[in-house]
Amino acid sequence: AEPPKLKVKAPTSEEIQKDLMDVCKVPHRRIGTKQAHEIEDYLVNKCKELGLESVKKEPFEVIDWSATNWKLIISNGGEKMEVPCFYVLNTGFTTEKGITAPLVYVGTGKEKDFKKIDVSDKIVVADIEFPTLPIGKLLKLSKLFYMSDPSNAIDENTELILTFALTNFPPQGLGGKRREDSVYWRAFDRGALGLILILRDYPTNINSHWGPYDGTMKPIPSVYVGKYDGMKVRELVQEANAQGTIILEGIKEPSIAHNIWGVLPGTSEDMILISTHHDSAFKGASEDGTGVAMVLAQLRAWVQVPKTQRPRTLLFCLTAGHLYGGIGAETFVRKYKDTLLKDVLVDLNLEHMCAKEVIEDPNTHDFKITRNLALGAIFISRNENLVAPVIKVCRDYNIENMMLIPDNFFATPPIGEAGHFATQSDLKVIHWIRSPYYLLTAEDTLDKIDIEKLHSTAQCISDLILSLMHIPREYY
Secondary structure, three states: OOOOOOOOOOOOHHHHHHHHHHHOOOOOEOOOOHHHHHHHHHHHHHHHHHOOEEEEEEEEEEEEEEEEEEEEEEEOOOOEEEOOOEEOOOOOOOOOOOEEEEEEEOOOOOHHHHHOOOOOOOEEEEEOOOOEEOHHHHHHHOOOOEEEOOOOOOOOOOOEEOOOOOOOOOOOOOOOOOOOOOHHHHHHHOOOOEEEEEOOOOOOOOOOOOOOOOOOOOOOOEEEEOHHHHHHHHHHHHOOOOEEEEEEEEEEEEEEEEEEEEEEOOOOOOEEEEEEEOOEOOOOHHHHHHHHHHHHHHHHHHOOOOHHHOOOEEEEEEEOOHHHOOHHHHHHHHHHOOOHHHHEEEEEEEEOOOEEEEEEOOOOOOEEEEEEEOOEEEEEOOOHHHHHHHHHHHHHOOOOOEEEEEOOOOOOOOOOHHHHHHHOOOOOEEEEEEOOOOOOOOOOOHHHEOHHHHHHHHHHHHHHHHHHHHOOHHHO
16 A cells, blocks of 8 residues: 655654763763663653653663773883783673783684693783675675765775674674684683783774674673784884783673663554664764664654554663673563563664764874765665665665675674564564774774764655555565
8 A cells, every 4th residue: 555645753863862962961871880771760750751551671681891991011021111001891800910821813813823822820812803784795796775875985995893893703693602603712721821812903093992892792802903003012022021901990880771761653553663772882872872863753753643644563772781692682582572572573772873974094093084975774674675775765865885685694693783673583684784994992982973864864764664564564
């Protein structure tokens, strides 16, 4: 059936920006912390204020792992040098004196690297690998649904460093077995006391990487060092009598986190799920302040539409713990897969919206903002009735730098929060996400968001939801 000539009006960029700034008013939204709890309470009140019905704030148990002091000192017998570093999430704490031991370099820490050298009672220095995706070449070889690139920013030389994917320090499945191909566990098994991990392939000299974010507590302390500082560390390791001291103090205690959700009833029980996660490692402007602001924007838009003109119910869900192995989404789906989620036709998941692209400035080795939005993807379940309306709205609103690809293009289930929803159910997905290099770092700040594009993006998504409202159920 043709949808009625209803026009759903998305909020202004200024309104969306206000929500974004409110969500980002605390230094971070790390799971289980008082800062996260403050924003959870804010979101519950905001959802109620905007007219969401039956708003639920559902707790689940986590461990609040918080570092309070960290330092890396390297000496070669006499001279001591402090090297800028950042802690590796969920690794072992030390006393205030830290651990001091000889340093040993193992390259990328493959099995063969460890066979060459004794790391027992030493601090292991290793390079962390991040894969580079040859996007331009991939587009020529692969079958995409559509490439939304009105400014022709993408060519055959376009590449993307996957800064969320640590090749040799991969995350474990939530509550699952440890990864034997991890440099961390190889070092631990061979008696190492700690690790210094160089972010070798990361753009810039940044060291504040938050990951792997699998929620797994690990026994020995570890720190990250930036790419260029890492060059000096490698030199120092080669010197005779090279020793390192890792200090990593902190607190680890039981806590809780909350999923927040509610419904906006329509004229049927068929549902469209609109989701994102609300936790963040730092300010989290793009991850996922913009996701939260965009979900709230859809609530603001659709609450203005009379119930009689909403043929489907909208289920709004803001999960906790994406950066804890996706525990919030997986908890939600396990709880409701045989009840509430039976009526969900598709999950429209929104992450890293309007995030600006950055490159490494070759002179300063800092991030430099370009004129583009960061490259992104919309992962869509392989159903032409879902693909067609996404292509239409991307064309209508000139969505830039965006690949429309099958949900299993990189992995099954898809990467991102939609993947955590899909692990526990057979939910269809439309998963909108961008991949700027500052994700998971202290550089994910409000200046990285293209505020002027918030309204047009929100309007694009409102139009998409309108189309999804009118696709016959049997076509899903």
